[in-house]
Amino acid sequence: MPHPLSLGQVRSVLTGSIRPLGARQVPSAIDKQPAKGPQAVHELGLAGDQQADRRVHGGIDKAVHCYAWSHYAWWQAYYPQQPLFGQPGAFGENLSLDGMTENDVCIGDVLQIGSARFAVSQGRQPCFKLNLRFELPDMAAQVQDSLRAGWYLRVLQEGTLQAGDSVTLLERPHPDYSVATLLALIRDRETRPALLDPVLQLPLPDSWRKLFAHRRAAGEVEDWARRMQGTD
Numbered sequence: 001m002p003h004p005l006s007l008g009q010v011r012s013v014l015t016g017s018i019r020p021l022g023a024r025q026v027p028s029a030i031d032k033q034p035a036k037g038p039q040a041v042h043e044l045g046l047a048g049d050q051q052a053d054r055r056v057h058g059g060i061d062k063a064v065h066c067y068a069w070s071h072y073a074w075w076q077a078y079y080p081q082q083p084l085f086g087q088p089g090a091f092g093e094n095l096s097l098d099g100m101t102e103n104d105v106c107i108g109d110v111l112q113i114g115s116a117r118f119a120v121s122q123g124r125q126p127c128f129k130l131n132l133r134f135e136l137p138d139m140a141a142q143v144q145d146s147l148r149a150g151w152y153l154r155v156l157q158e159g160t161l162q163a164g165d166s167v168t169l170l171e172r173p174h175p176d177y178s179v180a181t182l183l184a185l186i187r188d189r190e191t192r193p194a195l196l197d198p199v200l201q202l203p204l205p206d207s208w209r210k211l212f213a214h215r216r217a218a219g220e221v222e223d224w225a226r227r228m229q230g231t232d
Contacts, residue, residue, distance in 0.1 A: 005169040008099030010113060011069050012088040012163050013039050015049035022132030026230070030092035030129055038160040041116040045155070046094055060154055061121045061205035067093035067150040068101040074148065082134065091130070091143075093150055097167060102147055102180035107202050110171035111153070114161030117170070118153035122208050123179040125149070125186065128230035140228045144187055151179045154205075174202055186211070189221045 014032035021028035029050040040047040044063055051058030069088060076085045088096030095113075102123060105111075109120040126143040136142070143149050177199070185195065196216040200209065211222060225231050 004112070006166050007104055007111070007169050008097050008167045010095055010161065010163050010165045010167065011098045012096040013046070013161065014089045014094055014096065015039070015046050016092070018050045021129060022135070024132060024230075026129065026132060028129050028132075030133055032089040032092055032094065034088070034163075036163075038114070038162045040158075040160055041114075041155055042158055043155050049094060061207070062152040063155045064094045064118065064153040065092060065124065065150055066095045066097055066153060067091050068148070069096045069098050070101060071148040074146075079134075084134065090133075091150060092133075095161075100167065102149065102151060102183060103178050105151060105179050106172055106174050107177045107179065107182065107204070108172075108174045109169060110156065112168040112170055114165045115157075115159030116155065116161050117157035117159070119156055119203075120179065121152045121154040121205050123149055123151045123183040123186075125227060127227045131229070144183075144228075147180050147183050147187065149183055177202055182208075191215045191219050191221065 013035045015035050016029040016032040018027050018029045019031065020026065021030060035046070035048070041064070043060060045058060046064065072085050072090070076082070079085065084090040105120050107120055107122070111118045111120065126140040126149055128140055130139040130143055131137055182199065185199065190196065193216055196212050199212050200216065204212070215221060
């Protein structure tokens, strides 16, 4: 890209600690709270932020979770009595962002936020912990169906960031593959090789490469029961 481009701005930086969630008392750090001032960013995410199950949350490819603040108005329209939609952090995001959604970021985008540098790694595949957090048995499915799921960042350069920082696009190697585009392929149970072959050429994290490769090879979709409902 000839010049860096501002995509949006950080509204809030949030971190959380592991605690029991919902009636099932499942360990989770989805309850994120605002962190004031500059926050250190390390290879595995924000300093002081925790993840309860590192098999599916956190790690290098899911170091920082981003969510569009503009989505909150959409959710509030459906659930006006839900107090969690009144402030950032309802979806367990680390960065609440103004001015950008899943349609505005692409797989492999290189972003500068504060003194830290990131790559967009994948979209979020919502899990049953959203059902527990919102006390709705199908909230994970609603998030997936709406494509308002958020996305993850991989840390390329450690540094610090804070609310008010600009999100600057430095590189966009795959402009045809927004996060929303890949989330739609997952939601729509897509298995056609003509659509999946170019996706498998992207710099996907291992979990997404395995998902799309299985669909391509087997012509069938993975089982969502465990992820969406917490059952095998």
